[in-house]
Amino acid sequence: MTAHRTRPLRVRSVGTALGRVDGTEKVTGRATYAADHADGVPGDVLHLWLVQSTIAKGRVVEVRPEHALSHPGVVDVIDHTSAPRLVDTENGELAILQDAAVGFRGQIIALVLAETAEAAREGAALVEVSYEAAAHEAELREDNATYRPDSVNPDLETDTFQGDVDAALREADVVVEQTYRTAYEHNNPLEPHATIAWWGEVDGRATLSMFDSTQGVHGVVASLVPMLGVEPDQIRVRAPYVGGGFGSKGEPHAHVMAAALAARTTNGRPVRLAVTRQQMFSLTGYRTATISRFRLGARSDGTLTAIAHDVLEQSSVVREFAEQTASPTRMMYAAPNRRTTHRLARLDVAVPSWMRAPGEMPGMFAHEVAMDELAVACGVDPIVLRERNEPDLDPETGKPFNNRRLLDCLHRGAERFGWDARPREARTQTDGDWWVGTGVAAATYPAMKTPGNLARVRSLEGGGYAVAIGCVDIGTGARTVLTQIAADALGVEADAVDLSIADTRLPSASVAGGSSGTSSWGSAIVAAAQLFRDDHGASPDPGVETTASAEDDPAAESHAFHSFGAVFAETRVHRWTGEIRVPRLLGVYSVGRVINPVTARSQFLGGLVMGLSAGLFEESYRDSRFGHVVTQDLASYHVASHADVLDVDAEWLEEADEIFTPMGSRGVGEIGIVGTAAAVANATYHATGIRRRSIPLTPDQFLDDPGT
Amino acid sequence: MDSQITLSVNGTSRSLTVDSRTTLLDALRERLGVTEVKKGCDHGQCGSCTVLLDGRRELACLALAVARDGVEVVTADGLAHDGLHAVQQAFLDHDGYQCGYCTPGQVCSAVGMLEEVKDGHPSHVTTDLEADVELTDDEVRERMSGNLCRCGAYAGILAAVRQAAGA
Numbered sequence: 095m096t097a098h099r100t101r102p103l104r105v106r107s108v109g110t111a112l113g114r115v116d117g118t119e120k121v122t123g124r125a126t127y128a129a130d131h132a133d134g135v136p137g138d139v140l141h142l143w144l145v146q147s148t149i150a151k152g153r154v155v156e157v158r159p160e161h162a163l164s165h166p167g168v169v170d171v172i173d174h175t176s177a178p179r180l181v182d183t184e185n186g187e188l189a190i191l192q193d194a195a196v197g198f199r200g201q202i203i204a205l206v207l208a209e210t211a212e213a214a215r216e217g218a219a220l221v222e223v224s225y226e227a228a229a230h231e232a233e234l235r236e237d238n239a240t241y242r243p244d245s246v247n248p249d250l251e252t253d254t255f256q257g258d259v260d261a262a263l264r265e266a267d268v269v270v271e272q273t274y275r276t277a278y279e280h281n282n283p284l285e286p287h288a289t290i291a292w293w294g295e296v297d298g299r300a301t302l303s304m305f306d307s308t309q310g311v312h313g314v315v316a317s318l319v320p321m322l323g324v325e326p327d328q329i330r331v332r333a334p335y336v337g338g339g340f341g342s343k344g345e346p347h348a349h350v351m352a353a354a355l356a357a358r359t360t361n362g363r364p365v366r367l368a369v370t371r372q373q374m375f376s377l378t379g380y381r382t383a384t385i386s387r388f389r390l391g392a393r394s395d396g397t398l399t400a401i402a403h404d405v406l407e408q409s410s411v412v413r414e415f416a417e418q419t420a421s422p423t424r425m426m427y428a429a430p431n432r433r434t435t436h437r438l439a440r441l442d443v444a445v446p447s448w449m450r451a452p453g454e455m456p457g458m459f460a461h462e463v464a465m466d467e468l469a470v471a472c473g474v475d476p477i478v479l480r481e482r483n484e485p486d487l488d489p490e491t492g493k494p495f496n497n498r499r500l501l502d503c504l505h506r507g508a509e510r511f512g513w514d515a516r517p518r519e520a521r522t523q524t525d526g527d528w529w530v531g532t533g534v535a536a537a538t539y540p541a542m543k544t545p546g547n548l549a550r551v552r553s554l555e556g557g558g559y560a561v562a563i564g565c566v567d568i569g570t571g572a573r574t575v576l577t578q579i580a581a582d583a584l585g586v587e588a589d590a591v592d593l594s595i596a597d598t599r600l601p602s603a604s605v606a607g608g609s610s611g612t613s614s615w616g617s618a619i620v621a622a623a624q625l626f627r628d629d630h631g632a633s634p635d636p637g638v639e640t641t642a643s644a645e646d647d648p649a650a651e652s653h654a655f656h657s658f659g660a661v662f663a664e665t666r667v668h669r670w671t672g673e674i675r676v677p678r679l680l681g682v683y684s685v686g687r688v689i690n691p692v693t694a695r696s697q698f699l700g701g702l703v704m705g706l707s708a709g710l711f712e713e714s715y716r717d718s719r720f721g722h723v724v725t726q727d728l729a730s731y732h733v734a735s736h737a738d739v740l741d742v743d744a745e746w747l748e749e750a751d752e753i754f755t756p757m758g759s760r761g762v763g764e765i766g767i768v769g770t771a772a773a774v775a776n777a778t779y780h781a782t783g784i785r786r787r788s789i790p791l792t793p794d795q796f797l798d799d800p801g802t
Numbered sequence: 803m804d805s806q807i808t809l810s811v812n813g814t815s816r817s818l819t820v821d822s823r824t825t826l827l828d829a830l831r832e833r834l835g836v837t838e839v840k841k842g843c844d845h846g847q848c849g850s851c852t853v854l855l856d857g858r859r860e861l862a863c864l865a866l867a868v869a870r871d872g873v874e875v876v877t878a879d880g881l882a883h884d885g886l887h888a889v890q891q892a893f894l895d896h897d898g899y900q901c902g903y904c905t906p907g908q909v910c911s912a913v914g915m916l917e918e919v920k921d922g923h924p925s926h927v928t929t930d931l932e933a934d935v936e937l938t939d940d941e942v943r944e945r946m947s948g949n950l951c952r953c954g955a956y957a958g959i960l961a962a963v964r965q966a967a968g969a
Contacts, residue, residue, distance in 0.1 A: 113894060113897075114894070114897070116902070117893075117894045117899075118886065118890075118894070119902070120899055120901075120902030120905050121878065121882075121886065121890040121893045121894060121899065121902075121905055121906070121909055122838060122878050122879045122881075122882045122886070122890065122906070123837070123838025123839065123840065123877060123878040123879050123905070123906030124838060124879060125902050126837065127840070127903060129837075129841070130831075130837035132835055132837075210821065210832070211828060211832060212821050212823045212824060212828070216823075282952055283901070283903070283952055284840075284842045284848060284850055284901065284903040284904045284950065284951070284952045284953075285840070285842070285901065285903040286841070286842065286843075335901075335902065336901065337840070337901045337902065337903025337904075338900070338901040338903060338952050338953055340952070368841070370844065371842070371843040371844065371845065371847075371848075568901060569899075569900035569901025569902065569903075569953050570900065571900070692897045693897070693900075695897070696897050696900050696953070696955060696958065697900075699954055699955070699957055699958075700900060700953045700954035700955065701954070702954070703954025703956065704952075704954055707954075727843065727845055727847055728842075728843050728845070728847035728848050728950060729845070729847045733950060733952060734954070734956075735947040735950060736942075736943045736944075736946045736947045736949070736951075736956045736959065736960070737940075737943045737944050737947040739943070739954070739956040739957070740943075742956075742957055743957075
């Protein structure tokens with residue numbers, strides 16, 4: 095393996111609308127997701143069902159399996175007294191069944207194995223558990239005991255300070271000081287998490303094989319290896335098709351360990367665990383609710399002098415996850431005096447984790463509604479306000495941005511959306527019984543690459559090339575765009591590339607997350623392909639191969655890399671019912687070069703739809719008396735349905751960022767969700783004159799007439 | 803309690819023994835290995851398991867297998883018996899999907915829905931109950947709202963259904 099300094103790609107297939115290479119499998123249903131696998135699984139599976147705690151804090155006194163074991167088909171009940179021991183229990187989320195402690199309601203406290211799924215489910219209901227309950231705390235309030243985490247996700251500073259915010263606010267002509275809230279949200283990919291696991295033996299060493307619904311097969315191995323006390327080559331994970339993840343499959347959650355432990359007890363018989371939709375609400379991650387206190391100080395023309403963003407959010411006693419909600423505030427707008435802080439309440443609740451654009455999504459909701467309030471307070475158009483606060487250098491690092499084109503996005507969007515026709519005053523437009531308004535918000539997302547990626551290129555008989563990297567396509571189009579990248583890097587047609595992904599036997603790949611996948615994996619593929627050509631020429635013998643990783647361009651050190659966007663929304667709010675409709679939603683993005691206009695557009699539209707959904711519908715309602723989410727299905731946790739989504743469109747600026755990646759791309763997965771809820775909220779203000787500072791925006795919030 | 807039933811799956815007669823608790827969805831997936839029918843919620847809330855039962859779109863998770871002895875099941879894969887169905891081709895043409903998990907259900911739902919429109923079934927947004935249904939964007943959105951797509955591919959699905967309706 096060699097690290098190779100890549101050269102910019104000569105694009106031919108990249109930038110064209112190659113159809114998804116796995117489209118036929120998907121529209122026929124032949125694509126096999128984790129729970130679908132029968133081929134390659136040795137023998138009939140045993141079905142695994144989870145028994146979950148019904149208290150939020152305390153300890154399990156006794157698990158009585160007798161009734162369950164007497165149910166026909168039930169094979170075994172495993173609890174903390176009988177589960178295989180883990181070598182390392184530092185990851186409190188994954189270290190299940192190692193002791194009697196209960197850290198949240200819904201925690202896995204026993205496993206039932208049975209010959210059929212029906213028997214396993216019934217068996218789980220028949221397991222009797224007694225507890226010693228303790229008082230718990232499950233509600234995020236403004237007065238919880240909090241602490242300062244050492245860092246925030248993924249490894250960012252907890253707090254930042256520049257200048258003197260308090261003095262600047264005292265001297266400011268205009269001050270906006272408000273608190274903004276975002277709700278608990280659950281990722282809810284349509285494919286529930288599932289794992290098939292079996293243990294075997296090779297050369298006297300135990301081996302664990304899995305089909306898992308994951309955003310990163312190598313990440314699953316990395317998480318399990320220290321806990322199970324095995325070497326990486328003793329675990330194989332495959333994920334040929336994954337039905338969405340949105341962060342919830344970014345790291346293995348407790349159910350993966352449940353499958354691994356249960357399978358350890360079955361003498362090699364495979365175990366299948368299909369997590370239910372309801373169980374996903376306590377076991378597979380979610381976005382914490384956030385409370386953002388924003389203070390903006392400005393001169394009368396709207397030029398910012400101070401930006402302060404103090405975040406309160408929650409984590410779990412079982413494992414810390416600190417959402418980086420104030421992170422975008424550090425680089426978005428110019429101001430000499432700045433402050434960002436994060437404080438966590440550590441509650442007796444399920445473990446929060448990544449959800450699409452962690453940090454940027456809730457943080458930019460707060461920031462962009464605050465900016466809209468400042469625009470109103472200064473009597474300045476919201477786009478003009480952003481022009482006046484455009485920084486020359488990245489305010490956080492002092493480095494120049496590589497191609498910061500926020501204003502281009504705003505101006506292009508304004509032109510397409512017809513922004514100039516917008517009345518300056520709120521609550522001035524009606525259509526029948528509907529108040530009508532428009533709003534805008536900015537979007538941003540950091541360009542990220544993850545280290546540790548390797549790709550392999552091998553020449554085949556007949557002039558084709560096998561390209562291999564162990565990444566996962568969760569629906570993003572990775573299979574398709576990596577085929578295009580490989581084709582251009584090798585200088586061949588796309589159909590000459592035979593791409594293999596999603597298996598830990600392939601070269602190591604990072605998680606499909608942080609909008610970093612294509613940048614990270616694609617760079618490795620370009621490195622391997624270019625080195626292959628350097629070493630083996632244009633007409634290689636079949637069977638020669640090169641494995642390589644990509645070395646960063648040293649110029650990257652001296653720049654700040656971020657994508658930008660502008661989101662425009664039109665809303666209608668019904669005068670008598672408060673119903674909110676969004677007839678138009680438009681996003682314009684600057685993301686470097688778009689590898690495939692079809693799959694990128696679908697990523698943008700999908701992000702916009704998820705942002706709209708967060709803005710209007712999504713709220714996981716936790717009953718703090720019991721500590722669990724009561725809206726734990728798709729009838730009570732509302733995600734946008736087809737009828738909720740009207741005219742949604744996206745476009746992007748033509749550009750290439752060749753310092754960041756040889757493809758010139760920066761990533762497209764998350765930016766669509768950023769700023770979208772703020773644009774909708776700002777448009778509801780413009781429609782009604784009623785300013786709401788929390789999402790979801792619901793009809794009841796718009797029934798009060800501000801004139802009374 | 804177990805019962806013997808027979809299902810016609812994509813034209814092939816399949817006999818099987820089912821537990822009375824077994825849903826049609828689990829019978830297809832677990833007993834018969836018909837995994838192109840996907841399970842998204844098991845509660846009739848997402849539409850991923852939509853199949854055509856005796857020609858009508860239904861949610862396989864809300865049907866008990868023992869109660870549907872003799873039913874004719876057509877899945878998304880079954881629609882592609884002679885190359886892709888026009889609806890499937892339209893989903894490809896308009897990228898009406900991303901992860902693909904809800905897609906077999908969306909496809910079956912669209913096929914069933916277009917038949918309902920042809921038969922003159924009104925929907926919640928149909929204004930004239932006497933006239934033939936005009937397949938507007940709002941009609942498609944309303945009629946396809948039983949099939950959630952978390953990837954948010956609704957714009958592509960709308961375009962695909964409109965293309966297929968004109969085919």
